[in-house]
Amino acid sequence: MRISIQFSPNKQPVDFNYIDLLIRRFHQWLGGNNEKHGEKLALYSFSWLQGKVKVIKKVEYNLEKSYLDFPEGAKWVISAWESDIINRIMVGIFNDHYGFYGMKAKQVWVEEPPQFGTSQIFRTISPILVKRYINNKTVYFTYDNPESDTFLTETLQNKLKKAGLDPEVKVSFVKDYPSAKTRLVTHKNIQIKVNQCPVKVEGTPEQIEFAWNVGIGNSTGIGFGAIEPLDELPEM
Numbered sequence: 001m002r003i004s005i006q007f008s009p010n011k012q013p014v015d016f017n018y019i020d021l022l023i024r025r026f027h028q029w030l031g032g033n034n035e036k037h038g039e040k041l042a043l044y045s046f047s048w049l050q051g052k053v054k055v056i057k058k059v060e061y062n063l064e065k066s067y068l069d070f071p072e073g074a075k076w077v078i079s080a081w082e083s084d085i086i087n088r089i090m091v092g093i094f095n096d097h098y099g100f101y102g103m104k105a106k107q108v109w110v111e112e113p114p115q116f117g118t119s120q121i122f123r124t125i126s127p128i129l130v131k132r133y134i135n136n137k138t139v140y141f142t143y144d145n146p147e148s149d150t151f152l153t154e155t156l157q158n159k160l161k162k163a164g165l166d167p168e169v170k171v172s173f174v175k176d177y178p179s180a181k182t183r184l185v186t187h188k189n190i191q192i193k194v195n196q197c198p199v200k201v202e203g204t205p206e207q208i209e210f211a212w213n214v215g216i217g218n219s220t221g222i223g224f225g226a227i228e229p230l231d232e233l234p235e236m
Helices: 019-031 083-095 148-162 205-214
Strands: 002-007 044-046 054-060 063-069 075-080 105-111 119-124 131-134 137-140 170-173 181-187 190-196 199-202 227-229
Touching: 002 083, 019 083, 019 181, 044 205, 075 083, 075 205, 083 105, 119 205, 137 190, 148 170, 148 205, 199 205, 205 227
Parallel strands: none
Antiparallel strands: 002 075, 002 105, 044 075, 054 063, 119 199, 119 227, 131 137, 170 199, 181 190
């Protein structure tokens, strides 16, 4: 189940690293100290803020700093395999419309799942994180690493098993996508390398809809790996 939330324009400049505020608001709307806090294998995902955005610059303490601005408001997409999560989020929004940076939720609507086939390419609406713990160290994998597809597939298979669904599915990065890139994101003062690159999911329509809801890769519960269909790839 998926909802989109339309916010009013921001009243304060939006910091580039706003992901922790999204996480906090998600859990406040879900119900404070809920059972989803710290869940290792989340069956939900949420995007970063979508919409027309511009960069503004301000001088603070004699230093110029850049911020984001959403003069026409922003859209936030939240998805979950369990409809109860989305229902609780909607109740939370009804009780408290405030989002962040002076934005308020103006409209909320349910998005019907597309009619999926047995193969679908998705674009990212929040970057995809691929990580593994190797020799007691966190290692981040990029879209062009040959091991990344194996890890993406493994993670989605584990989520399918948790949901009691057939795990035989395949996930791969569209490595030759012309604007594919990596970037660094700060979360809890830790720099994380993430991927902005489309992915291809191959499986049954139910498995692909499941991926559309729960996201792709690691840490979807803290704002990574949210996806939406990409119907056409640009000419290479």
